[in-house]
Amino acid sequence: MLDHEDVSMFQLNISARDHGFPRRVAYTRLTVNVVDINDNSPRFEYPIYNATVQENTNFGTFVTHIQASDADAGINAQLTYLIPSGLAESNFQINPNTGDISTNRTLDRESAGSWILTAYVKDGAYPALYDSTTVQITVLDVNDNAPVFQNPHYYLDVPENMAIDLFHTVVAEDPDSGLNGTITYSITGKCLMDLAKSDIPLRTVLAKRFVMSS
Numbered sequence: 001m002l003d004h005e006d007v008s009m010f011q012l013n014i015s016a017r018d019h020g021f022p023r024r025v026a027y028t029r030l031t032v033n034v035v036d037i038n039d040n041s042p043r044f045e046y047p048i049y050n051a052t053v054q055e056n057t058n059f060g061t062f063v064t065h066i067q068a069s070d071a072d073a074g075i076n077a078q079l080t081y082l083i084p085s086g087l088a089e090s091n092f093q094i095n096p097n098t099g100d101i102s103t104n105r106t107l108d109r110e111s112a113g114s115w116i117l118t119a120y121v122k123d124g125a126y127p128a129l130y131d132s133t134t135v136q137i138t139v140l141d142v143n144d145n146a147p148v149f150q151n152p153h154y155y156l157d158v159p160e161n162m163a164i165d166l167f168h169t170v171v172a173e174d175p176d177s178g179l180n181g182t183i184t185y186s187i188t189g190k191c192l193m194d195l196a197k198s199d200i201p202l203r204t205v206l207a208k209r210f211v212m213s214s
């Protein structure tokens, strides 16, 4: 069976000979083009792509590149990439010609730390053949949040002669991740204690501080 993907063209030399004397001969050449039909789907290189992108970057920031190939020829191998609108809340867009995926808006890691998209590629035939792939995108953290105390000011009444013990705990929260969200507490002001030289937990220090200054 002829297969364009195997041999796209071949030539036959044909001769015609009479039976007289002397024999006379004519030659011709037949060129056969095996016309492509769309019998191959596009194929992505990988079933899953993993990518990272930083939060807070501008619209249009490059995320990753996906690529497919198609064994056919001409329009039967002319590829168009697409991400259906509405997927991943339309946070990402794809260049239909290059397969470059970029952001469609500014991302916030604290709202969504990762996204999973299904991207498609189709060839140019009618009807087109398709393939799909999964793109997993991790949003990298930027330290865009300061720690926040539950209250801007705490008031505390403590009886005198109180034993050294926990009497109050203040808590701050930071929605960032890793070191960006790791909180170290210290006491500043006129009753400053050198916490760097101490491995005493803050809440004990608070207690001691109160006893020392009372």
Ligand SMILES: [Ca+2]
Pocket (backbone or CB within 6 Å): 038, 039, 040, 041, 042, 070, 071, 072, 076, 077, 123, 129
């Ligand atoms: Ca094709």
Ligand SMILES: [Ca+2]
Pocket (backbone or CB within 6 Å): 004, 005, 036, 037, 038, 039, 040, 071, 072, 073, 076
């Ligand atoms: Ca073909």
Ligand SMILES: [Ca+2]
Pocket (backbone or CB within 6 Å): 055, 109, 110, 141, 142, 143, 144, 145, 175, 176, 177
């Ligand atoms: Ca952040």
Ligand SMILES: [Ca+2]
Pocket (backbone or CB within 6 Å): 143, 144, 145, 146, 147, 174, 175, 176, 180, 181
């Ligand atoms: Ca932070």
